[in-house]
Each structure stands twice: as structure tokens, then as C-alpha cells.
Amino acid sequence: MDRLQNTVRPYAWGSPTALPELLGEHPTGAPQAELWMGAHPGAPSLVDRGSGPVPLSEVIAADPDGELGAAAVAAFGPRLPFLLKLLAAAQPLSLQVHPDPAQAVAGFADEEARGVPRDAPHRNYKDDQHKPELLAALTPFEGLCGFRPAAEAARLLASLDVDGLKPYADILRARPEEAALREVLTAVLSADRDEIADTVRRAATAASRLAGEPGPHADDYAAYAGIARHHPGDPGLLAAMLLHFVRLRPGEALYLDAGVPHAYLSGLGVEIMASSDNVLRCGLTSKHVDVPELLRVVRFEATGPGVLVPEPDADGAEVYRTPVGEFRLSRHVLAAGGAPRSLDAPTAQIVLCTDGEVTLVDEAGQQAPAGGNPSGTIGEPGGELRLARGRSAYLPASACPRVSGEGTIFRATVAV
Structure with missing residues (x-):
């Protein structure tokens, strides 16, 4: 058995206090967003078997069958196929989706063939793997996950009483659900930022005003107002309004399958995922947003919010x-x-x-x-x-x- 020496990633959205408190360390004042545990090449954990710390990835590469087990190697190759994290969000993360296995293989091969550098900021596929993920809350945790039914999304947009949102609400009422969700998300993400700026601003103002009033969407409005404070003017706010707002209690989890748009907003949790870097962003970010590829990957179907409760197992787990x-x-x-x-x-x-x-x-x-x-x-x-x-x-x-x-x-x- 090996005690792990792990790396903390200081992304700007991270909490300055949540991870230090859990680890029993003094905060530095800087954001500490994720602690990585595993063999991912971006920040592999270190182990020491008597000759000094070495990356876990090197230990596994030296004896894949012995370290991983023959069945895991047969299924996923000579690599640890998951990455475990502690995630501490103080601000909203980007709104994003992940590809399915076939999309990941095709997208990676295409960008390799076109010679897109793997570290290029506009590259979508860093590897040929899919990236399903699960986040289990350690504290109350908020996020966005999965499309609302089109009719429900229409009612929410209409309740904000913003002229610029009315055409979207009309589309959501009039078209079949898949076509309606696709058309509205396409329109929001393809719009000229200057032309849609007034609608985004008015939607944020309305959400902030309504967050303090009783009603079925009070929590949704508060979440959107918070997003707007951290990402002023970002059209991703309107895309977020198409999704379920979710508040997890400690122990509950979100499962995020391929093609499901989502964003973490706040809280501390344990996250596990397939060991991949493939992310396509929809908004709430300054990073590259490839709208055509995103629209190819998103599954335009209303789903439940994907909340999981752990089930008892025979071993007491x-x-x-x-x-x-x-x-x-x-x-x-x-x-x-x-x-x-x-x-x-x-x-x-x-x-x-x-x-x-x-x-x-x-x-x-x-x-x-x-x-x-x-x-x-x-x-x-x-x-x-x-x-x-x-x-x-x-x-x-x-x-x-x-x-x-x-x-x-x-x-x-x-x-x-």
C-alpha cells in the first residue's frame, strides 16, 4: 500500500479555505480548486517505495498487470482508467459537455490528422477517451445538470418578463422538444455578443430581483443571479436557464453522462471520472467555445437532474x-x-x-x-x-x- 502525495490545482474558481480545512493546513489566501489522486499525466500522484517519490504513472507502467490487475488491463489498457479528485468550488465552473466514446475517438483522430497541437487553446480533444464523471457532495453542493423539459424552460424564461427572451420561450412552446432545445441553444451561443448583451443584462437583473420573492423558481433565480455576478455579460447565462438547478445534500451525488450539459456552482465534493481531458464548453468561460462541435456532441433531450443516492452493498459499503x-x-x-x-x-x-x-x-x-x-x-x-x-x-x-x-x-x- 502506498500513501499518496497529491497535487492541488489552483484554478481561479477554487475556494481559498475548503481544501486547507479538510487537509488540516493553513490557507494561503490563494484559490485551491482541485486535489488530484491518480496517475493522470497532468498531475500524477507520487508514491515512495523506499527509493524516493516517483509518479504513480511510472509505477503502473513498470508492471501494469501486477498493479492494475489483468482484467482492468484487458478492458482499458495499461493505465489507471479513472481519476479521483477533491473539488472545492467557490465560483461557477464553465458550462460544458463531454463526448461519448465514438465521438472522442473520431474527434481526436480528426484533430491529430489536421495537425492541431495538443496544447493549442482551440483544441477540443486532448485524448481519445470519453469522460463520464460523478460528484459526491461532502457539503451542500449546487450545480446545473441536464435540460429541463422544453415547456418548463419556456415558463421560466417567460417569468423573467424580458422582451429579448420571449422569442426563445415561443420556440420552446411551439417546436418538438429536441428541435426546440437545439434551436434555442444554437441561437444563444451563435448570437453576436454585442447584440445579445442587453438581453443577458436584463435577464440577470430580473433574476436578481426575483430571487428574493417566494415562488417555484426562487432558488433558480438566485443561482442565475450568482452566475451573472461572476460572469457578467456572458451569454452562457441564458444557456444555463435551460438546465435543471440542483442542490445536493452531503452524500448525494450527480452522475454526468456523455452529451449532458452541466456546471458546478459551489461546494466541496469527491469527484471521480474516466481519465480524460475532453471538454467542450458552452459558456461561463473565457476559454475556447467551438459551437459547431459542441452542438454535435450535446444530447438535446430533457432528462432528470441525475441525482444519485448511494445504495447499500453486501460489504457494508x-x-x-x-x-x-x-x-x-x-x-x-x-x-x-x-x-x-x-x-x-x-x-x-x-x-x-x-x-x-x-x-x-x-x-x-x-x-x-x-x-x-x-x-x-x-x-x-x-x-x-x-x-x-x-x-x-x-x-x-x-x-x-x-x-x-x-x-x-x-x-x-x-x-x-
Whole structure:
């Protein structure tokens, strides 16, 4: 077992305090947005097996079958197919969608053939993988996810009483749902920013005014007013009004499949995704927005907001069930004095402690020596590793771990 040394990404939308508080560190005053746990080439975690810290990606590359398990390698190749994160949003993230597997392969191949540099700001496909993702809330968490039914979106736009929104509401009432959603989103994102600026401004003002009044959309209005404060004049505000506003309680989650537009707004959560960088943005960003490619990827269908509640599993865990194979996320709430729980799996896994303190014991081979093995290296079967709040560990497929203590852990593994 290996204690992970992880990188914090300081994106501008990050909270200055949420991650330091979880990690027991002093805030620097700068935003701290994401803590990455995994082998993604953008910021691989480091492990130390006795000869100094090395990237987890190098450890896996040296022995893919031994580290990941033969089944995971057969399904997803010699790489860890998921990335686990702690995400701390103090401001809205960009409104975005992710491609499905076929779209990712085709889009990547096209940009490679055209010679678009992989680090070019206008490049859409950084790799040939899809990027389904799941976010489980640790605090109250707000976001946007999935299209509202067209009729409901029309009523919301009409309730703002802004002349520039009335043509969109009319389209949403009159056309079949898929065609209506496509036409309105296309019009909003393709409009000249100067020409649509007055409509965006008036919509933001109306949302701010109505946020303080009772009614079925009070929470929606407050969310849109907050978006407008952070992204003044961005037409993405109007695209956001087509989506469900979602407020998660701690423990609830959002699952985001291919083609589903979404944006995180605020809160702290555990996020897991297929290990990919493929993002197509719709707005609320200064980054590149490729409208034609975006419209090809978006699924123009009304969906539920995609809220998941973890389901009890046979091993005492609570599982967030999704239809993808690259990852499986579960939560274990451990009580003091409880029997150790087995975390055996045929694949690699990452364990993150989000509350309290837990102890991992690798029961492969010999029993742990007296006092345990604080270093917890896989080279010493029976090693013991303690994880405090905010700390994480990598367990290769060859480990036979058990966990005990008083706290909460999230366990990420491959669904094979």
C-alpha cells in the first residue's frame, strides 16, 4: 500500500479555505480548486517505495498487470482508467459537455490528422477517451445538470418578463422538444455578443430581483443571479436557464453522462471520472467555445437532474451505481470498535479519508509485525497504513486490504 502525495490545482474558481480545512493546513489566501489522486499525466500522484517519490504513472507502467490487475488491463489498457479528485468550488465552473466514446475517438483522430497541437487553446480533444464523471457532495453542493423539459424552460424564461427572451420561450412552446432545445441553444451561443448583451443584462437583473420573492423558481433565480455576478455579460447565462438547478445534500451525488450539459456552482465534493481531458464548453468561460462541435456532441433531450443516492452493498459499503466500467465509487462509514472491513478487489484502488481516521492493513502474506508498518509499502506484506482526514492511499491489485477505525472513506476502483 502506498500513501499518496497529491497535487492541488489552483484554478481561479477554487475556494481559498475548503481544501486547507479538510487537509488540516493553513490557507494561503490563494484559490485551491482541485486535489488530484491518480496517475493522470497532468498531475500524477507520487508514491515512495523506499527509493524516493516517483509518479504513480511510472509505477503502473513498470508492471501494469501486477498493479492494475489483468482484467482492468484487458478492458482499458495499461493505465489507471479513472481519476479521483477533491473539488472545492467557490465560483461557477464553465458550462460544458463531454463526448461519448465514438465521438472522442473520431474527434481526436480528426484533430491529430489536421495537425492541431495538443496544447493549442482551440483544441477540443486532448485524448481519445470519453469522460463520464460523478460528484459526491461532502457539503451542500449546487450545480446545473441536464435540460429541463422544453415547456418548463419556456415558463421560466417567460417569468423573467424580458422582451429579448420571449422569442426563445415561443420556440420552446411551439417546436418538438429536441428541435426546440437545439434551436434555442444554437441561437444563444451563435448570437453576436454585442447584440445579445442587453438581453443577458436584463435577464440577470430580473433574476436578481426575483430571487428574493417566494415562488417555484426562487432558488433558480438566485443561482442565475450568482452566475451573472461572476460572469457578467456572458451569454452562457441564458444557456444555463435551460438546465435543471440542483442542490445536493452531503452524500448525494450527480452522475454526468456523455452529451449532458452541466456546471458546478459551489461546494466541496469527491469527484471521480474516466481519465480524460475532453471538454467542450458552452459558456461561463473565457476559454475556447467551438459551437459547431459542441452542438454535435450535446444530447438535446430533457432528462432528470441525475441525482444519485448511494445504495447499500453486501460489504457494508454504500455504492454510487453508474453504467460505466472505468470507475466504481463507494463510501464506507466506519464506527469505533467495529469489525474491520475487507476492501479486496481484483484491480487497483484509491482510498480517501474524508472524516476521522482509519487504518488500512494489508493481509497479503504474513501478518503485520508488532506496531504495524507505518510506511505501508507493498514490498512488506502485512503493512499498516493510517489515514487521517484528507489523506489518501493507492492499493495495487495484489493487496488484500482491510480497513478499520472511526471515520468515512471513499473507495475508488475499476468496475470489472
